[in-house]
Amino acid sequence: MVKGRFAPSPTGPLHFGSLIAAVASFLDAKSRQGAWLLRMEDLDTPRQVPGAADLILHTLEDYGFEWDGKVIYQSQRDDYYQAALETLISRGLVYPCGCSRKEIADSAVHGIDGLVYPGTCRHGLSGDKQARAWRVRVDDTPIRFTDGIQGPQSQVLARDIGDFVLKRADGLFAYQLAVVVDDELQGISHVVRGADLLDSTPRQIYLQHALSYSSPAYLHVPVAANAAGEKLSKQTLAQPLNGTDRTRDLWQVLHFLGQAPPVALQQENLSSVWQWAMLHWSVDQVPRQRSLTL
Structure with a gap:
């Protein structure tokens, strides 16, 4: 069974770049009748923003995402x-x-x-x-x-x-170990995430071999970049999703991912956009680039 996941860090609200990774991982799993899990990567406690985890969950619900099983929190898995x-x-x-x-x-x-x-x-x-x-x-x-x-x-x-x-020296476990352990214990078969994490993948594969784990399939989608070529992130002051036009936001993500959604789809409701996306999702259409400028 295909099993994917979305694993945001609660260091602030979701932005357009986060939505790209969420949509790609969701469609990759659900278009093949798989499961889609949600993991909160809140290991780095000094960087966490109070209330951000709940805000992320509410935002995903507002955009029509449905996840399977309980949300797990890395901070509880030492x-x-x-x-x-x-x-x-x-x-x-x-x-x-x-x-x-x-x-x-x-x-x-x-x-x-x-x-x-x-x-x-x-x-x-x-x-x-x-x-x-x-x-x-x-x-x-x-x-x-x-x-x-x-x-x-x-x-x-x-x-x-x-x-x-x-x-780490402060006693916190590093991302590379935590993500490998969680992917194994959750039975993740396909990791779909932003290409900013592509260079981390060999470290994770190395740890999987060292721990006698299996390796999932990896798919790294382009990250959204600003005019200066910087990845959209909280550090580059990416604007939070405001949810005022969720249908258009989702349409723009599908367009960014090369799915060629019809222009008229922007006038439909959110459910219709998801239905179209599920029927037409194609990994082969995703641009084979590490980043794309918005």
């Missing part, structure tokens, strides 16, 4: 993440790291997603260093997969990323 970390520790695949951000910045090179950890603590803590975080050991074996939209992908973690953090 026991699952700790169990996975202990499995990796028992397999000798992770190690404690005592490096500060400044120390890493002073000796690291830039990779495709920030600084590449230079491996300072890989062979044990030196001097008077104390454990701050837990990192997973990576190697130079290429991680290859074929994305359902972006095509063949390859990444060498040792070169491009370095040993990455699974549990």
Whole structure:
């Protein structure tokens, strides 16, 4: 059975870029009689905005989304993440790291997603260093997969990323571990999300192999960018969805995703737009680009 999911972070209200990912994941699952789950990725508690999670749920309901099962909250799942970390520790695949951000910045090179950890603590803590975080050991074996939209992908973690953090110095579990554990435990078969997360996928596949998990199919849709080429996000001051014309918003998302919705559909009600979208959804029509300017 196809099982997809939408996993927003409650750091503020949904915006047009969020709606793109929600619509794509929903249609990919529901057009094939699958299940669509909702997960609140609220691990990074310092960044959470009070009330944002409930606002996101209400907004999704207003736009006609229906999800299967209970909403799960990552902030309530530390026991699952700790169990996975202990499995990796028992397999000798992770190690404690005592490096500060400044120390890493002073000796690291830039990779495709920030600084590449230079491996300072890989062979044990030196001097008077104390454990701050837990990192997973990576190697130079290429991680290859074929994305359902972006095509063949390859990444060498040792070169491009370095040993990455699974549990942070502040005691919070890292996104990369939590998302892998949750996708496995929820039985997610298809991950449909924005292409800004494409470079994270090899790290997640690496962890899946290390934990003896299966890997879902991945489909990364283009992200919406502003005129400056920046991804629409709360950091780039993307405007929240105001819900004043939900039918037109949904039509614009379908247009953005290459589905060629009829212009006249904008005059129909929300239910009619969803019915059309369900019947005509085609992954093959989604632009094979990482981003598109609105």
